[in-house]
Amino acid sequence: MKKFKFLKTVLGLAVAVSLILTPIGVALASQLDQSNESSSISNINVASYDEVAQTFIPTMAQLDRIDVYVGNGGGSWLSGKLIRVSTGVTVATGGTRVGDWDWEPVINTGTLVPGETYKIVVETEYAHQWKLGTNGYANGVAYLGAGSPQADRDFWFRTYGTPASSPTPSPSATPTTTTSPTPGSGIVGSAPSKTTDSSIKPATNLKAEDVSDRNKNEPKIKLIWEASTTKDIDGYRVYAKKEGEADFALTAEINKETKEYTDTKVEFDKKYTYMMRANKGTKESENSNEAVITLKKETRELKVFGYLSLGGPFWKQWEFWTLVALGAAIIGMIIWYLIDKKKRRTLDSQTLNPKS
Known part of the structure; x- marks a missing residue:
């Protein structure tokens, strides 16, 4: 009986130690x-x-x-x-x-x-x-x-x-180099596939709209399109290139039910070109039409004594029209004061020099 209790104690200690050491290891x-x-x-x-x-x-x-x-x-x-x-x-x-x-x-x-x-x-x-x-x-x-x-x-x-343990490289080992994502791989930044499948029809009537919020300095481009006529596609791949870039790169993958996408990773005063491809697995359609758009910042600033700065077209700002109203009121008061002052002088002159 004592041996049984001893074995139970030893087993319990072993389990406790393993529970402590395993997560540590x-x-x-x-x-x-x-x-x-x-x-x-x-x-x-x-x-x-x-x-x-x-x-x-x-x-x-x-x-x-x-x-x-x-x-x-x-x-x-x-x-x-x-x-x-x-x-x-x-x-x-x-x-x-x-x-x-x-x-x-x-x-x-x-x-x-x-x-x-x-x-x-x-x-x-x-x-x-x-x-x-x-x-x-x-x-x-x-x-x-x-x-x-x-x-x-x-x-x-x-x-x-x-980390996998690796042997020490020999002096003649060729150093590894970082490669770009495979074209058509679906990885953001990858180029379009070099081959296309004509049985997969692309999206059509691709358009780009400027939906930027200039008051918050947030440039945005909204893409809209008409769906592919191929029913069993997986979705769409949106490719874009910025002014000065020679090649398209994948910016987003979209499910087949969606017919719009907003790109927020853009800049003001830059021209962007977009095109899309429908994809089925690793296969891609031919290019859709291209949509080209330039985001104009259209920012004008209005400063008064260094205290007020209005972003965006100033004629759309309520502060601008408040200043216009305030200015008109001040000019009106000045004109009223000058007219009133002239009237007082006339009255004073008549009082001092009454007609006989």
Whole structure:
């Protein structure tokens, strides 16, 4: 009986030690690979969109976990999955219960291909929110809705991995070089595919509209188009080039149900050229028509004694018309004063020199 109690004690201690040392070992082995904690813009309600996601490109082949900065969960469950963009295959899943705002491990271990693009997707039926920041991460974008990348936004996330041990390179080893994304790969910044499929019909009647908010100094271009007549496409790829650039580059992927897209990663006083291609998997249609637009800032400033500065066309500003009214009132008072002064002088002269 004593031996049995002793074995139970030893087994209990072994389990306790393993529970303590295992996470420590994992933490020591794991290293931060990719992350974004850029300036916060807003907290996005995950359940409000059919897909809320963030893409990234890993440098490590072994993924240990992915953390996202979420909150407002009230202890409810938040699910996560990791998708390899080039194949659409889910390579890892996970989930966690979310309470107050904190970093939460939403995806578990998995094997990755360094240099490939992956998408972190979070899903919930509750009120979870994921913190959205500015475009602080260069190798990915945030998605607010399936096929709706936000080129100038990134969610807060961290990926951890275990670096693969590699042998010391020999002196004759050829140094690696960074290559551009494969044309037609669907990665933001990639060029259009060099080959097209004539059976896939492109979008038509592509138009670009200036929808900038000049009062807030926010340049924006809205694209609208007519849908492809090919029914089973996956969506559209929007390609753009700025004045001075020779080649088009992918700026967004759009789902097939959408017929408009707003590009916010643009500048005033620049000319932009857009074209689109419908895509089915890796196959792309021929180019749509091109839409060319130049964003004129049209900013005029009106300053009074250095205290007032109005952005945008000043005749559209209520402050301008307030100044006009104030100026008119002051001029009116001056004219009234001069007329009244003249009348007083006339009366004084008549009083001093009455007619006989």
